[in-house]
Structures are given as structure tokens and as C-alpha cells.
Amino acid sequence: MSPAQARADVIVVGAGIVGSACAHELARRGLDVLVLDDRRGGATAVGMGHLVAMDDNPAELALSAWSLELWRHLAPDLDDASAYRNCGTLWLAADDVEMAAADAKRATLAAHGLDCQLLGARALATAEPALRDGLHGALRVAGDGILYAPNAAEWLLAKGGARIIRHAAQVVQVCGNLVRLADERWLRADAVVLANGIHAADLCPDLPLRPKKGHLLITDRYPGRIHHQLVELGYVTSAHASEGTSVAFNAQPRPTGQIFLGSSRQFDTLDRRVEGPVLARMLRRALDYLPGLAGLNAIRSWTGFRAASPDGLPLLGPHPGQPGLWLAVGHEGLGVTTAPASARLLAAQLFDERPPIDPTPYQPQRFPLAQSAVPAQEARP
Amino acid sequence: MSEHYDLLIVGAGPAGMAAALAAAPSGARIALLDDNPVPGGQIWRDGPGAHLPPLARRLRDGLERHAIPVWSGTRVVAAAGPQALLLEDPTRGWRVRYDRLILCTGARERLLPFPGWTLPGVTGAGGLQALIKGGLPVAGERLVIAGSGPLLLASAATARAAGAHLLRIAEQAPLAALARFTAGLPRWPGKALQAARLFDHRYRAGSHVLEALGDDRLEGVRLWQDGSTVELACERLACGFGLVPNTQLAEALECALRDDAVAVDDWQATSRPHHYAAGECTGFGGSELALVEGAIAGHAAVGEQTQARRLFPRRQRWQRFADALARDFALDPRLKTLARPDTLVCRCEDVPYAALAGRDGWTDAKLVSRCGMGACQGRICGGAARVLFGWTPPAPRPPLSPARIETLLCLEDEA
Numbered sequence: 001m002s003p004a005q006a007r008a009d010v011i012v013v014g015a016g017i018v019g020s021a022c023a024h025e026l027a028r029r030g031l032d033v034l035v036l037d038d039r040r041g042g043a044t045a046v047g048m049g050h051l052v053a054m055d056d057n058p059a060e061l062a063l064s065a066w067s068l069e070l071w072r073h074l075a076p077d078l079d080d081a082s083a084y085r086n087c088g089t090l091w092l093a094a095d096d097v098e099m100a101a102a103d104a105k106r107a108t109l110a111a112h113g114l115d116c117q118l119l120g121a122r123a124l125a126t127a128e129p130a131l132r133d134g135l136h137g138a139l140r141v142a143g144d145g146i147l148y149a150p151n152a153a154e155w156l157l158a159k160g161g162a163r164i165i166r167h168a169a170q171v172v173q174v175c176g177n178l179v180r181l182a183d184e185r186w187l188r189a190d191a192v193v194l195a196n197g198i199h200a201a202d203l204c205p206d207l208p209l210r211p212k213k214g215h216l217l218i219t220d221r222y223p224g225r226i227h228h229q230l231v232e233l234g235y236v237t238s239a240h241a242s243e244g245t246s247v248a249f250n251a252q253p254r255p256t257g258q259i260f261l262g263s264s265r266q267f268d269t270l271d272r273r274v275e276g277p278v279l280a281r282m283l284r285r286a287l288d289y290l291p292g293l294a295g296l297n298a299i300r301s302w303t304g305f306r307a308a309s310p311d312g313l314p315l316l317g318p319h320p321g322q323p324g325l326w327l328a329v330g331h332e333g334l335g336v337t338t339a340p341a342s343a344r345l346l347a348a349q350l351f352d353e354r355p356p357i358d359p360t361p362y363q364p365q366r367f368p369l370a371q372s373a374v375p376a377q378e379a380r381p
Numbered sequence: 382m383s384e385h386y387d388l389l390i391v392g393a394g395p396a397g398m399a400a401a402l403a404a405a406p407s408g409a410r411i412a413l414l415d416d417n418p419v420p421g422g423q424i425w426r427d428g429p430g431a432h433l434p435p436l437a438r439r440l441r442d443g444l445e446r447h448a449i450p451v452w453s454g455t456r457v458v459a460a461a462g463p464q465a466l467l468l469e470d471p472t473r474g475w476r477v478r479y480d481r482l483i484l485c486t487g488a489r490e491r492l493l494p495f496p497g498w499t500l501p502g503v504t505g506a507g508g509l510q511a512l513i514k515g516g517l518p519v520a521g522e523r524l525v526i527a528g529s530g531p532l533l534l535a536s537a538a539t540a541r542a543a544g545a546h547l548l549r550i551a552e553q554a555p556l557a558a559l560a561r562f563t564a565g566l567p568r569w570p571g572k573a574l575q576a577a578r579l580f581d582h583r584y585r586a587g588s589h590v591l592e593a594l595g596d597d598r599l600e601g602v603r604l605w606q607d608g609s610t611v612e613l614a615c616e617r618l619a620c621g622f623g624l625v626p627n628t629q630l631a632e633a634l635e636c637a638l639r640d641d642a643v644a645v646d647d648w649q650a651t652s653r654p655h656h657y658a659a660g661e662c663t664g665f666g667g668s669e670l671a672l673v674e675g676a677i678a679g680h681a682a683v684g685e686q687t688q689a690r691r692l693f694p695r696r697q698r699w700q701r702f703a704d705a706l707a708r709d710f711a712l713d714p715r716l717k718t719l720a721r722p723d724t725l726v727c728r729c730e731d732v733p734y735a736a737l738a739g740r741d742g743w744t745d746a747k748l749v750s751r752c753g754m755g756a757c758q759g760r761i762c763g764g765a766a767r768v769l770f771g772w773t774p775p776a777p778r779p780p781l782s783p784a785r786i787e788t789l790l791c792l793e794d795e796a
Contacts, residue, residue, distance in 0.1 A: 039741050045748050081749075150748040168741055220756050220783055274778045276461055276792030283786050284793065297783040299756055 003178050003186035008034035010350075011179055011189040013171050013203070014196030016044035018328050020153035021339035022193050025347045027160035034189065035157065036179070038170035042197040043335055046304030048216065048252060048262055049149040050229060051337050052089050053141055055108050059313055059361035064334060065112050066357055067341030068143050074340065075145075082155050083148035083255045090119070090128065090228045091139040092249070092289065098233040102139040105233075115142040130225050130292050139233075146229060146252050149336045171196075174203040177324025191350060194319075195328040197335070198307040204322075206370040207315070209330055211305040213266040215279050220297045223257030225290075232289065247282040249289045259293065261286050263333075265306075274301050308332040309367075316345045316362040321371040326350065327364045383465065383476035386412045388682055391457060391466075391630060392485030394422020395668045396660025396675030398440040400483045403679030403688070405447040412477070413444065414452040414468060416782075420444060422487055423507060424535075424668050430543060431514035458788055459779030460633050462795035464655065467779075467788065474788025481655050481682040484631050484643060485675060488624035488661035490532070491764050494726045494734065495719035496592040498620065502599025506536040506621030513543045520544030523615040525602045527551035527590040528622045530710045531667070536619055548613050550581070551588035551604050553622070554710050559586045562709035568701075589716060593618050605715075622712060625764045626662045632776045640664065641767075648689060649678035657682050666703030673699060717769050726769070727762035729755020734769075743772035756783055 008031075012023045015037035023033045051071055055061040071084075078084045093099040102118060109116045119127060119138045127140070157164050173180035177192050194200045201209045232249040250262040264282045279301055287294055309315060309330035319325040328346050331338060345362060348355035388404055390397045393415035401413050413420070419427045425437035444451055454470050461467040465478040490505040497503065504512065506528055513519055524545040526533050533550050541547050552559065585606055594601040594612070601614040626642040637644045637652035642664040649657045659678040660671035673696045680689035720726065722735035732752040740746035743753070743766060752766070753759030753774065759766075763774045780789065 039745055041744060041748070045744075154749060217786075217789075219786070276459060276467075276779065276789075277795055279779070280790050280793035283789055287786065287790075294787040295785055297756075298780055298786050298789060299758060299783045300754070300778070301780065302778055 003188040006034045006187040006189045008032040008165060008189055010034070010191045010193060011036060011187060012193045012195055013037075013174070013179065014042070014194070014199070015153060015157065015166060016042045016195070016197060017149045017153045017156075017336050017339040018044075018197070018331060018342055019193070019195035020156040021343035022195050022328050022346055023164050024156040024160050025340075025343035026350075027163035029347060029351065031163065033160065033164045034187075035164060035166045036169045036171055036181075037166070037196075038182075039168050040199065042199060043304055043306055043331070044149045044153055044197075046216070046302055047149060047333070047336060048250070048260060049083075049147050049152075049336050050089075050250075050252065051145040051147060052229065052231075052334075053109060053114055053144060054334060054337070055105060055112075056312060060334075061108065061112055062357045063313075063338050063341050063345075063362065065114060066344075067338045070340035070344070071145070071147075071337075072143065077159075078147070078152065079155055081148065081151040083151070084145060085147070085253075085255055086143070086145040087253060088228050089141045089144035090124070090230050091141070092124075092131070092230060092232050093136045093138060094232065094234070095136055099136040101233050102137065106139050109141060116140060117142075128226055128228065128230065130290050131230070132289060132291050135289075140228070144229060146254070147336065152336070171203060174322075174325060176322045191324055191326055193326045193328055193346065197329060197331070198305050200307070200327070200329040204319070204325075204369075206321075206368075207327070207329065208310050208367050209307045210267065210310075211270055212308045212332065213264070213269050213271075213303055213305055214262065214333070215264040215274060215282055215301060215303050217261045217279065217283065217298050217301040218254070219259045219261070219293070220299050221257035222259060222296055225259060225292070226251060226253045228253070230289065232285075245278060247278070247285045249285045251286060251290060259296070261293075270305070272303055274303055306332045311366075313362055314338065314342055315364040315367070316342050317349050317359060317364050319369060320365040321369050383478050385478045386410050387479070388412075388481045388483065389466065389477060389479035390414070390483045390485060392422065392487055392660070392662075393417070393420035393451060393453070394485060394487050394660060394671065395424060395440070396487075396671040396678070397422070397483070397485035398444060399672045399675030400485060400657075400659055400679035400682070401449050402440065402443045402447065403676040404683045405443075405449060407683040407685060409683045412450045412452065414455040414457070416454065416456045418453055420451055420453065423511070426511055426514050428514040429516040432542070456782050456784070457630050458781060458784040459792060461792055465795070467791055469784050469788045474785060474791050476791050482634075482657065483649075483675075483678045483682055484634075484636070484651070484656070484658040484662055485660045485671075485678075486627040486630055486662040488626045488665055489760065489764075491622045491625045491768070492620065492761055493622045493716055493719065493765050493768060494724050495590055495620075496721050496724050497595065497599070498593055499725050499728055500593050500595050500599045501597070502595070502616055503593050503618045503620065506532050506619040508621075509617065509619035510536045510539045513539050518543075519617065521546060522617050523548055523613075524617040524619065525549045525551065525604070525613055525615045526619045527553075527588070527602070527604065528620045529553045529712060530621070530623045530706065532621050532624070536621070540619070545617065547583055548615055549588075549604070550584045551590060551606065552584065552586050553589040553713050553716060554586060555713075556586040558709040558711075562705055565702075565705050589713065589719075590618070590620055591719065622716065622768075623710060624661060624665045626664060628662060629777045629781050631658060631662065633779070633781055647693065648681040648686070649674055650681065664703060665706060666699060667706070670696065670699035670703050712768065720769070726765055727752040727755065727759075729757050729762075732762070737766065737770065743774045746770075746772070758782070
């Protein structure tokens with residue numbers, strides 16, 4: 001069957017936060033976009049929706065800091081359902097070593113122009129009285145926040161107006177700028193953007209994406225117990241660095257008054273079930289920081305899979321072996337944070353412009369990716 | 382180190398009590414747990430306003446005579462390893478291991494949204510019964526009961542005994558179906574007595590609720606009746622649209638379902654070895670069927686096939702009654718169209734009908750609208766969404782009901 005030209009300039013595969021941000025950005029630039037999503041749900045549907053400046057390496061910081069700025073620009077227009085809150089993050093230091101790490105982080109973030117301060121033990125206790133005694137302090141990052149990602153994605157798509165058309169359809173094959181749907185139809189556009197997270201590896205088996213399973217839990221409504229997003233500094237140092245199953249404390253005050261608890265990491269499983277021992281370990285870690293949670297009711301727990309790349313950075317740019325195919329995948333746990341900047345970086349490359357940050361560290365060609373099996377037509381808008 | 386029992390029974394209604402008493406003489410170590418304050422289930426719910434029948438008392442006494450531990454006020458939080466459950470009561474959370482499990486988790490009322498259904502004064506039909514048994518005074522209040530099935534009659538009987546002024550029972554099933562059902566009743570002794578109530582002038586077939594009226598609380602109800610609408614002023618409206626089997630725990634244990642109920646074989650065994658189910662969670666059939674199913678499950682679970690088999694004919698008889706119920710009280714499709722765009726479907730999260738209509742399924746609707754994300758975790762709106770939109774919520778995850786975080790810590794060691 002010969003491919004039909006989609007009634008759009010670009011096809012975006014995946015309507016999660018990254019695909020929606022890409023579609024939003026491309027529509028903003030005057031392109032017509034067809035968004036295809038099979039409604040399986042990915043990381044956007046199950047994640048915490050945190051907006052957090054991360055600085056594991058300079059490229060991560062550059063992307064997340066720029067993206068947070070873009071979110072803050074979008075924030076006044078976001079609808080209530082997107083539940084954006086600029087609550088800030090407190091990176092908690094349990095001892096002197098972590099306090100030194102907090103100070104180093106402060107220096108790094110401040111050098112990048114981010115608003116942050118160190119809090120001593122007493123200031124921390126005043127800011128968050130529910131935390132246990134004995135913590136040494138925290139780094140407060142003022143520009144961080146939270147949102148409800150499924151509805152933020154909906155909002156981004158809706159803002160594209162008539163330029164964005166959405167179809168509930170499953171893409172079963174991708175070949176450059178061609179996609180095949182489950183009903184055997186082939187569609188063609190000037191460009192195809194793959195933004196379907198972990199499912200991208202089903203369509204492009206050469207993508208170096210690895211699922212990292214996570215557990216989350218949310219409580220009933222207990223307004224006013226915590227005020228910031230709370231994260232242990234071990235989150236970036238010891239706890240999640242290993243290859244085995246790990247947990248780290250992460251808590252959010254949701255606008256509903258619910259307390260949202262994470263996090264866990266497990267490799268090489270695609271079993272969606274909640275695993276009691278992992279959940280319990282994660283909660284024990286949370287009680288270590290917030291002992292008052294013990295008697296509160298949990299109402300729901302679930303799991304999800306982060307699409308992790310080998311170097312922890314997303315793949316943003318052209319697929320080196322498949323002309324016409326563009327990638328916006330591999331965001332791991334930072335897809336919500338970095339979606340707007342990811343979309344800008346991708347669009348700048350599509351339009352052959354120079355983006356505000358260097359796109360090189362995120363370009364897919366840093367990995368050995370294969371040629372497509374079927375020759376595809378080269379095309380750029 | 383967690384506790385261990387030969388036989389654990391979840392639910393102390395008719396099925397659960399019958400199962401425990403059938404299994405007790407074998408000498409098996411048995412424990413029975415239930416989330417109500419005392420055994421009896423929904424049908425024999427106890428309280429200041431309750432009048433328990435002798436049979437219910439006999440069963441309760443039997444549990445005491447056999448010294449079977451009954452954990453009341455106890456909920457199942459999660460499956461906790463291959464043959465273990467995590468439980469919680471008001472004071473503790475703990476893990477129990479078992480060799481055999483019998484699920485007698487019963488059924489809950491199906492509530493369907495209609496304009497005004499969230500007004501104070503509007504309850505479920507079974508819900509009103511439970512409130513009255515719990516001591517709610519209704520004497521002198523004008524009451525309308527609407528919905529479907531024999532539970533409407535039971536609710537009416539309880540309310541009248543408590544002094545409520547019953548104005549109307551509106552049964553949505555058409556008269557022809559009711560006539561067929563009542564004609565069959567003499568085959569089931571005891572049920573004929575209930576049938577006498579069917580001919581009360583206040584009972585109308587082919588009639589359903591359209592709207593609950595009132596600003597801050599219920600002031601009246603608009604009904605569809607005899608091909609037109611009527612309005613009745615009242616203080617209470619009790620609506621129930623049949624029962625939904627409670628299958629959450631069975632699903633969490635990966636037992637197969639059939640027709641939205643736990644699938645069982647002749648021995649009341651589920652698809653999972655060593656796991657049995659009896660009573661309303663295997664399909665609605667009334668307390669008589671639940672009792673005999675429970676007894677069969679109890680015998681089968683302790684290896685007494687002969688005793689179990691002797692009860693097969695009795696079960697078959699009551700099963701025919703259950704089949705007639707399902708056939709004759711099938712829901713009228715018009716009940717799917719009662720809600721208006723602004724009618725709430727999910728009460729926990731205040732989600733109106735308009736936010737759900739047109740979505741691609743339960744998960745899509747839930748993500749976008751928060752429907753089913755509240756404390757009841759979709760138990761009410763999930764059942765409604767199933768009728769209204771044909772959506773199937775996915776298998777439940779732990780915690781199966783709200784549970785203290787410290788209780789969930791018991792899942793750390795599944796050995």
C-alpha cells in the first residue's frame with residue numbers, strides 16, 4: 001500500500017508531556033501537527049510531575065534550568081487542572097557530608113543563575129516542622145515546582161488549536177518519515193517525531209533505552225503538613241546510583257492536600273505490579289524523614305517505567321540513520337521538567353536554527369544507531 | 382513472624398459464617414475476618430435499630446461455640462506474598478499466612494448518578510437500611526425508594542418498621558418481567574411471603590427516578606411512572622440499582638472473573654489453587670444461596686468432598702432463583718441517560734458527567750478528570766462508569782482500601 005500524505009507537516013508519535021510539548025512548539029511555529037497516541041499511557045500518566053533543576057552534569061542543568069524558565073513563562077496561562085505550583089524544592093541534608101553536598105549544589109545552581117539558599121537546621125525545622133529532628137539543613141531551590149502532567153499535556157495540545165490534530169491510533173512501525181498504523185495504513189509527513197518514551201524502543205529497537213521501574217504512593221487529603229517538594233540529597237548521590245533496587249525519599253504537597261511519596265528504582269523488569277517489599281522499603285525511607293506520616297492513610301499506589309538512556313540525558317534531534325525521523329525520547333525521570341526545552345531544542349534543529357543552548361550533548365548521534373531497514377524519503381519542512 | 386491458619390475466610394456474612402461452621406468440625410485452624418463491627422454481613426447488619434432473625438443468631442453462636450477467631454473491623458489491605466494477606470484494624474496492621482482462603486466478600490450497591498443524587502437526604506437503598514439499623518431516626522419521614530431488585534423491598538420493610546412513611550417503591554423493571562418473577566416465587570419457600578409485598582399499591586413497576594429535587598437538601602423527587610412524570614414531596618430518597626459483586630480482593634489475588642463476578646467451579650474453587658469463593662462475590666443470589674455456597678466452600682476447603690457434594694442440589698435450586706433475579710431485574714438502558722452534564726459522577730473528586738463523556742476509557746477519563754482518584758478509589762463511580770460508558774477499571778492495586786502507611790511497612794518482608 002502506498003503511503004498517504006498525512007494532513008499535517010509533522011507526525012508526532014506520543015501524546016505524553018514530551019510529545020505534547022513538541023506538538024505545541026511546532027504548532028506555535030506555524031506547522032500543522034498530527035499527534036498519534038495509542039492511549040497505553042506512559043511515564044506522563046504515572047509520574048510525580050516534578051519541575052526540578054537537576055545538575056548531575058552541565059548538560060542536564062542547562063536543559064532543566066532553561067526548561068523551568070519556560071514553564072514559569074507558561075504558568076500564568078496554565079489551567080487549574082494542570083495544578084501548577086511553584087512550591088520550590090528542599091534538598092535535605094541528613095549529615096555533614098550531605099550538608100557539604102548541599103553547599104556544592106548551591107554553588108553550581110547559583111553559578112547558573114538559579115535562586116537558591118542554604119537553610120540551617122533551625123531554619124529547616126521552621127520551614128517544614130513535620131520533618132524529623134536532627135537533619136543538618138537543606139538547600140532551597142526557589143524556582144522548582146510541581147504540576148499535574150496528564151492535564152498539562154492536554155493543555156499544551158489544546159493551545160495548538162486547529163494546528164494540532166489528535167488521533168487515538170497505534171503506530172506499529174516507523175521508517176524515516178513514514179509510519180505504519182495498526183490498521184496497516186502508512187502515513188507520511190515531512191517529519192516524524194518519536195516522543196513515546198519507553199515504547200519508542202518497540203519501534204526503533206536500536207534506541208539505547210532501558211526501563212527503570214518506579215513505585216509511587218499517594219495519601220488521603222491532609223492539607224498543610226508539608227509545603228515544599230522534599231528530596232533527600234542521597235537521591236542524587238548514593239541511593240539511586242547503584243544498579244540494584246534502590247529507594248530514596250521524595251515527597252510533594254499536592255494542591256489537593258494529598259502527600260505524594262516516591263521513589264524507587266529497579267532495572268530490567270517490565271512487570272507493572274506493585275511489589276510489596278519495594279513499596280514498603282520506599283515508605284520506611286519516607287517515615288525516616290517524615291515520621292508523622294505513619295498514621296496517615298495511603299489511598300493508592302502504582303508503578304511506572306522511566307525510559308533511561310545510558311548517560312542519563314534525553315535523545316533530542318535527528319535519527320542519524322533514518323532521514324526524516326526525529327527523536328525526543330529518553331527523558332528518564334525528568335520528562336515533565338525538561339519537556340518545553342526539549343521541544344524547543346528539537347524544533348530549532350528541525351528548522352536548522354541555533355538554539356539558546358548547545359544541542360550537541362543531547363543529539364542521538366552520540367549513540368550508535370542503525371540505518372532503517374526500508375529506504376525512506378528524505379524530507380524537511 | 383506472621384500468624385498462620387489452615388483456613389482464612391474473608392467476610393463474615395451468611396457465606397463466610399456458613400463456610401466457617403462447615404469447616405470447623407474438621408479441626409482445621411480457622412480465622413474469619415470482616416470489616417463490620419460484628420458478623421452478619423450487610424443482610425444481618427447489627428446495631429441499635431436492628432432486629433436479627435434467629436438464623437443469624439444461631440450462626441453467630443456457632444462461631445462462638447467452635448471458638449473460631451472473628452476479626453471484626455478488619456480490612457484486607459493487600460496480598461502479601463504467595464499465600465498471605467496484609468490486614469488492618471483500628472489498632473494494628475499485620476500479616477496472616479494461610480493454606481486455604483475462602484473469599485466471601487459480598488456485593489455492594491450499584492449507585493447510578495441522576496440529577497440531585499448527591500443532595501443530603503438521598504442514600505442508597507441498602508445504605509438507608511444500614512443507617513436505620515445503626516440508629517438513624519426516620520419516624521414520620523416521607524420516603525421514596527427507587528431502583529431495582531428485592532433490596533428495595535427489604536429496605537422498605539426496615540424503614541416502615543422504623544416508622545418511616547413510605548410513599549412509593551419505584552421498580553425500574555417492567556411489569557411483565559415482575560409478573561414472571563413473582564409467578565416463579567412459590568418454588569422458593571419463604572420468598573412467596575416477600576412476594577405479598579409486591580402487590581402493595583405503593584409499589585410501581587416500570588418506574589424510575591428522574592431527579593431528586595431540593596436546594597440544600599432533599600425536598601422531593603420526580604419519577605417516571607406510567608408513561609409520564611410525577612413529583613412527590615419527601616424527606617428521604619433511597620436508590621439502589623442492583624448489586625455489584627466485590628471482586629477487588631479476588632482480582633488482586635489474580636483469581637479469574639466471569640460476568641463481573643468471581644468465577645468458581647462446582648466446589649466453589651476459583652481459578653487459583655487453594656482459593657475458594659462463595660456468596661454474592663460470585664454473583665448475586667440472596668442469602669439462601671450464599672449460605673449453601675459458603676457451606677460447600679467450607680467443606681471443600683478442608684477436603685470433605687462428600688459433604689460438599691450433598692449440598693449441590695440445594696445450591697442448584699437457589700441458583701435458579703438467582704438466575705431469575707438477574708433476568709427479570711435487568712437494568713433499563715434509559716437509566717444510562719439520567720445524568721445531566723453537570724451531574725456529579727465521582728463524589729470524592731467532584732467530577733461531573735460532562736468531564737467523562739467522550740473520553741477513551743476509564744484510565745483516560747481518570748487521568749484527565751481525577752474520577753476515581755478519591756478515598757473510595759472508584760468503588761462507586763467505577764460501577765456507575767461501567768453502566769454509563771461500558772468502561773472496565775483495571776485490576777486493583779494495593780492498598781485495596783485506605784490503609785495507614787505504617788501498616789504497609791509489613792509488606793517489607795514477604796517471606
